[in-house]
Amino acid sequence: MNVVQVFHLSKVYKPSVVALEDVNFELPPGNFVYLTGPSGSGKTTLLKLLFGAEKPTQGQVLIEGQNVSRLKGRRLALLRRQVGFIFQDFKLLPHQTIYGNVSFVLQVLGTSPQEIRQKVENALGRVGLADKAKRYPYQLSGGEQQRLAIARAIVREPRVILADEPTGNLDPEISEEVVRYLEEARASGTIVLFATHNRYLMGRFPHPTITLQAGKIIQNSFIQ
Numbered sequence: 001m002n003v004v005q006v007f008h009l010s011k012v013y014k015p016s017v018v019a020l021e022d023v024n025f026e027l028p029p030g031n032f033v034y035l036t037g038p039s040g041s042g043k044t045t046l047l048k049l050l051f052g053a054e055k056p057t058q059g060q061v062l063i064e065g066q067n068v069s070r071l072k073g074r075r076l077a078l079l080r081r082q083v084g085f086i087f088q089d090f091k092l093l094p095h096q097t098i099y100g101n102v103s104f105v106l107q108v109l110g111t112s113p114q115e116i117r118q119k120v121e122n123a124l125g126r127v128g129l130a131d132k133a134k135r136y137p138y139q140l141s142g143g144e145q146q147r148l149a150i151a152r153a154i155v156r157e158p159r160v161i162l163a164d165e166p167t168g169n170l171d172p173e174i175s176e177e178v179v180r181y182l183e184e185a186r187a188s189g190t191i192v193l194f195a196t197h198n199r200y201l202m203g204r205f206p207h208p209t210i211t212l213q214a215g216k217i218i219q220n221s222f223i224q
């Protein structure tokens, strides 16, 4: 079964902004796909619908066969455990240390303290922040904050990572690192859907591409 299934998905923001129109695609595990298209073409909206942060006007999103838009409360929370979201603005917890920002996710899931320590150290190691675990987010550079956001997304080994322009404000080298971390996650079976405008990165790290324009898929090079 495909982990991500999107059927006839449309989103109209009130009163009349058509952000997505009849979008259809499916992704099996272990794929890295770019989501691209001009500003305002609907990329963020699509990721929000996949995360259950917005409701579709029509159509449906299934993750692991579950209809995201019908889930509420506890069942939506359970589904979100399988989906990591890297936001443009990181959404870090300012009063928690680096370690705390990453372990928080696992505490919420009820992971044992021993397992938490091992997983957090592993995730921070993978993004090169192991030696900064005791710092606070404001003591990190922009690129380090971005890597922290990635550590937080990968620590729970989600089935799907949704990344919204995660390299937006980063220098080219760190942007490349970000892509490499996400490629590692893909290699262990995670689906990565990476929204970006960055032609350079897309050329340097080629992956199948879904292109949106004015809310419609105009090109999908992902072949099943």
Ligand SMILES: Nc1ncnc2c1ncn2[C@@H]1O[C@H](COP(=O)(O)OP(=O)(O)OP(=O)(O)O)[C@@H](O)[C@H]1O
Pocket (backbone or CB within 6 Å): 013, 014, 017, 018, 019, 037, 038, 039, 040, 041, 042, 043, 044, 045, 046
């Ligand atoms: N909450 C909202 N209310 C009304 N309109 C919205 C809302 N969010 C987005 N839109 C509109 O929906 C359309 C798609 O926006 P979206 O943010 O999905 O585009 P995007 O492809 O992510 O653009 P960018 O590359 O600039 O991030 C745009 O016309 C935008 O103005």
Ligand SMILES: [Mg+2]
Pocket (backbone or CB within 6 Å): 043, 044, 045, 164
């Ligand atoms: Mg966007």
